[in-house]
Amino acid sequence: MKILVVDDHALVREGLCQVLQCLDPHEKTDVLQAATCTRALELAHFNRDLDLVLLDYLLPDMNGLSALETFAQRHPELPVVILSGSANPSVVQQAMALGAAGFITKSSLSDTLLNALRQILAGEPYHPADLSPMSQAADGVQGKLNTPPVLSPRQQEVLVQLINGLTNRQICDKLSLGSETVKFHVSNILRIFGARTRTQAALEAKRWGYDPASSPESR
Known part of the structure; x- marks a missing residue:
């Protein structure tokens, strides 16, 4: 071994x-x-x-x-x-x-x-x-988080684009990432925030203060 x-x-x-x-x-x-x-x-x-x-x-x-x-x-x-x-x-x-x-x-x-x-x-x-x-978890979906979620730097970049309403293809182009990589990150972001949909994940992210307007890319 x-x-x-x-x-x-x-x-x-x-x-x-x-x-x-x-x-x-x-x-x-x-x-x-x-x-x-x-x-x-x-x-x-x-x-x-x-x-x-x-x-x-x-x-x-x-x-x-x-x-x-x-x-x-x-x-x-x-x-x-x-x-x-x-x-x-x-x-x-x-x-x-x-x-x-x-x-x-x-x-x-x-x-x-x-x-x-x-x-x-x-x-x-x-x-x-x-x-x-x-x-x-409850019925396969987590309830609202009681502690701030910790995201990796790349997850944060993808999350900002997700909150802005970009599709996976648009995120690929924006961040110069492959489609499988973006799909991997989006899937994990949904699990982290206990969401079934991108909209739910975006709303939960905003609840914890993730604001696209404050990101470097928006300046």
Whole structure:
């Protein structure tokens, strides 16, 4: 088994390396380390046999949601687990919406981490029970968010165009993005805001202060 640990603190990486050796008593776990997302993506490119990525939410060169998006686009088959020192329910919700295989807080016990990773490797997503993104759901659609949603920089750019009423094709042209990329972002934005339609997402975004008139592009 091969796992990539991405964290800018060497002691954290070394500690995880030790813990991960207990993941499977019948198989050796090979752990690769990266201190930045840039290095992590390089390692993922040259190690196509990776089974899992443990990705710190706060990295020096890229925030966790942007890093998660990049991994999802370049390595959609690779499970990525977010590690964070804190667990804002909104962040958990958005990480899972962006395709994270799990969200684990660094305050978790080693056994909790190992059991979560075994569950993920078995094909089941994991998130702390008390921070489940589904806990805010009702009839398949979330109720209004109680905490401000956290969007990646690219999601914010797409959201501004969505609020302005642009179609996916127009967003592609405006931001020089591919159609699948825009569809990916719009779908995730709808999930983040608990909306079935673009109009609902735009209204909920405005409720949280996302105003196209204040964006750099409108000036």
